[in-house]
Amino acid sequence: MPRPILRRSIKGTSTRMAEFLAHLDAISRRIETPCGEGRMAWRLWGEASSPPLVLLHGGSGSWRHWARNIEPLARERLVICPDLPGLGDSAMPPPSESPAPVAAILLAGLADILGPRHYDLCGFSFGALLAGHLAAQADARLRSVTLVGAGALGLPRQITPLRKVRSETGEARLAAHRHNLATLMFADPSRIDALALEIQEANTTAARFRSRGFASTTSLKDAIAGARAPVALLYGERDAIAFPEIDRRFAALREVQPEAWTGLIPGAGHWVAYEAAASFNAMLADMLARRLPGV
Numbered sequence: 034m035p036r037p038i039l040r041r042s043i044k045g046t047s048t049r050m051a052e053f054l055a056h057l058d059a060i061s062r063r064i065e066t067p068c069g070e071g072r073m074a075w076r077l078w079g080e081a082s083s084p085p086l087v088l089l090h091g092g093s094g095s096w097r098h099w100a101r102n103i104e105p106l107a108r109e110r111l112v113i114c115p116d117l118p119g120l121g122d123s124a125m126p127p128p129s130e131s132p133a134p135v136a137a138i139l140l141a142g143l144a145d146i147l148g149p150r151h152y153d154l155c156g157f158s159f160g161a162l163l164a165g166h167l168a169a170q171a172d173a174r175l176r177s178v179t180l181v182g183a184g185a186l187g188l189p190r191q192i193t194p195l196r197k198v199r200s201e202t203g204e205a206r207l208a209a210h211r212h213n214l215a216t217l218m219f220a221d222p223s224r225i226d227a228l229a230l231e232i233q234e235a236n237t238t239a240a241r242f243r244s245r246g247f248a249s250t251t252s253l254k255d256a257i258a259g260a261r262a263p264v265a266l267l268y269g270e271r272d273a274i275a276f277p278e279i280d281r282r283f284a285a286l287r288e289v290q291p292e293a294w295t296g297l298i299p300g301a302g303h304w305v306a307y308e309a310a311a312s313f314n315a316m317l318a319d320m321l322a323r324r325l326p327g328v
Contacts, residue, residue, distance in 0.1 A: 179265045
């Protein structure tokens with residue numbers, strides 16, 4: 034009888050993780066802004082009067098990429114997480130060969146939500162690419178931009194072969210999710226827990242916009258060169274898209290942003306904000322404190 038007991042245990046854990054995500058969703062304030070022919074979904078946590086911090090998730094993701102960061106950061110910040118266009122609950126953007134028009138949708142949405150208020154911006158992976166393009170278009174209301182696990186700096190990325198999930202069901206689907214997380218997102222596969230698998234399933238199911246084609250370009254480097262706000266770049270030490278040449282990525286950024294602040298979180302992979310959440314939250318807070326004393 035061990036196998037049925039194990040299956041019930043996994044199912045029960047998955048249910049608790051789904052309830053945790055539902056709780057985070059329930060305590061958020063949801064706002065919608067225009068996006069293509071539909072609407073873009075934004076979720077907000079924390080006190081409305083706190084300094085705004087905007088978090089942009091990664092490719093094929095959703096606000097759930099920040100599940101382990103939202104509540105800790107919301108103690109001091111108004112945390113704002115959109116579902117990026119074509120992902121999560123947000124409509125597809127108009128067709129474009131560049132991330133710049135997608136960033137413009139984000140910038141317009143932030144203007145609707147925040148008006149004249151200043152804000153800090155942090156983007157992960159594809160979200161880092163959009164953050165760079167947003168920073169190039171933004172005015173003085175943008176106080177800082179932090180790039181996490183960024184590609185598109187003009188350097189080749191490591192090959193991370195992923196398994197197709199959409200046609201799989203049951204245990205085969207779970208195994209494909211675990212493989213993809215271990216290959217791309219985590220440095221230590223033993224840290225892939227039920228919550229990570231629940232997030233991966235929810236994100237994959239809703240993803241429509243494909244962003245991987247931008248990663249090997251210079252799109253972020255070109256865009257972030259025009260940013261007027263202070264810039265930082267963070268990686269997990271074992272980030273699958275950058276290891277073992279993370280220093281070259283720091284150097285590439287400093288070619289266009291010589292004063293950029295950089296950080297490395299030991300033992301973590303690409304999804305560093307999840308795998309090493311406490312260290313990431315502390316490093317992000319430190320970056321903001323260095324750039325913005327007293328905020």
